Amino acid sequence: MLIDWTTVIFQLINFLILIVLLKRFLYGPIIRAMDERERTIAARLAEASRAEQEAQEHARVLAAEQKEFADRRAVLHDEAQQELDRWKDQSLDRLKEEVAAKQQSWQQTLDEEQETFRKKLKVVIGQQVFSVSRKVLADLADNRLERRLLEVFLEKISREAEGFSGDQGSVTIRSGFPLVDEEKKRLDEGLDKIFPGHGALDFQEDPALGFGLRLLTGDRQWEWNLSRYLDDMEEDIIQTLRRSP
Known part of the structure; x- marks a missing residue:
């Protein structure tokens, strides 16, 4: 605890004065001193009360700010x-x-x-089917098929030879297989109906034609062979398969 030397000295002086005054005036000075003391205490109490009120107000403001901060934080x-x-x-x-x-x-x-695969699969299957078909037809080729080939070939020429006289010299017929005399005669008779008065027939064998025939006369040419027929059919079917859903 700190000692307030000013207060101590003041009290000592008061005490000395009190002794002197008591000696001289006795009660009067005592009453005045007591009144003064009461006023001092009252002033101090008032100051303390004011300070307490200020502290309470400050606490209230602080509490309000804290509440506002808490509300704002929430x-x-x-x-x-x-x-x-x-x-x-x-x-x-x-x-x-x-x-x-x-x-x-x-x-x-x-x-x-999947759609691309499906289409490719269709194409592959179609190609395989035609590949097998070629092999089967090649294996099964006989006189009946050859005769049918002659008929188809003559029909093709008959359809496409309109306006062509056929009197432009010799006629060359190439076949992918050997022609017997009966087949050569059938071709000669058939061409007489299409090209009356045509030149001599020159029969040649060309294995590259496969199961097919080619006729050349002047600047014209007609050809039919199974391989090309199947190629065209295969291309048509494959294009159809590619376009199909």
């Missing part, structure tokens, strides 16, 4: 939580949309790949 927390929830919802929605878009793109790509 509001900010709620706003932040709401913003976070909105962000989570929006992010989740975007993620769902991205996943759905990727899934749709993947499905579309898969469908396209």
